[in-house]
Amino acid sequence: MASLRALHAFSLLARHGRAAQAAEELGVSPSALSHLMRKLESELGATLVLRDGRGLTLTEEGQRLALGIGDAFDRIEGAVDSFKRRGRTELRISTVSTFATRWLIPRLPDFQAIQPDVEILLSASTRVIDLERENYDCAIRLGKGNWQAIDSTLLWQEHLAVAMAPSLLPGEGGKPGEILSKLRLLHSASRRNDWSLWLNEAGLEHSEATSGTLLESRDLAIQAAIAGMGAVVIDRRFVEQEIAAGHLVMPDWPVLELDTGYWFVRSPNRPLSRPVSAFRDWLLKAAG
Incomplete structure (x- = not known):
């Protein structure tokens, strides 16, 4: 099974389109976020994000994964916070x-x-x-x-x-x-x-x-x-x-x-x- 933390990192990248903003929200450095992305791509055997120096662009497979994930992590976070x-x-x-x-x-x-x-x-x-x-x-x-x-x-x-x-x-x-x-x-x-x-x-x-x-x-x-x-x-x-x-x-x-x-x-x-x-x-x- 793919790493949930790496999937969370990908969902934030898909939402914000900027590594720095996604890393800040996840509470890690941009280099750590990049490592999580490489780990996820290795686990799934697919290229999810294109990096062109101007930002991040989801590949077709990346778009499909982002659509599938949807707001799952937001709902998990909301449920945990409500419990706490x-x-x-x-x-x-x-x-x-x-x-x-x-x-x-x-x-x-x-x-x-x-x-x-x-x-x-x-x-x-x-x-x-x-x-x-x-x-x-x-x-x-x-x-x-x-x-x-x-x-x-x-x-x-x-x-x-x-x-x-x-x-x-x-x-x-x-x-x-x-x-x-x-x-x-x-x-x-x-x-x-x-x-x-x-x-x-x-x-x-x-x-x-x-x-x-x-x-x-x-x-x-x-x-x-x-x-x-x-x-x-x-x-x-x-x-x-x-x-x-x-x-x-x-x-x-x-x-x-x-x-x-x-x-x-x-x-x-x-x-x-x-x-x-x-x-x-x-x-x-x-x-x-």
Whole structure:
């Protein structure tokens, strides 16, 4: 019988088409994954994958095997995980990093206080998860809410406003353009267009509209703003604590309303469990 681990490796390769991604999901190195593939091809006496330097292509026999395997390993993993979770009330949540660190985690103790038996497993990633195939009960997604076959509930519509350290805002005030012209603009790698959008809305120009200091995430951009490195444009909800503590100020300047927002999403094909329902209702109340 063919090695089940090698078959699992092949199923991941067939799904992703990239050795690195399949190896990461399997928890092995790319070279170990390649060894498993050679082992499987030797056991079956067939060439399953063509490697051309641009990716992986299934041969005709590889396609036939992938079709036969189908979602068998997903179903096995789901059955084992369900067995391991017996007797526990878990809530598996996927969200994006900024939402998790800047808004959700500071508020989660409130949810735990009203649902003390629910064990929370929180994952932060920019990858859009498959709520049908992956083992998450729900997710928080950023977008327009027009996802197919997904139950979506809007938490809030995004906006952009300028924030900076108090030391960077002149006490006598001044026009936004005059003040910003003397400041560096802080950008996050995942939101390179935010400053351009806000400046366009405010009718202003800046030499660093598309350049300037670049941080890997919005969380780092906020920390840089607190340190006085420059101004950041951000949704006010993500800096409420810093504003309340006096670490940041948000001048009464234009606020740009965006057509994207944060949504609570779940698969309509899964039962609406008590933890998921409670979490959704709590989110709506907290976001309101």
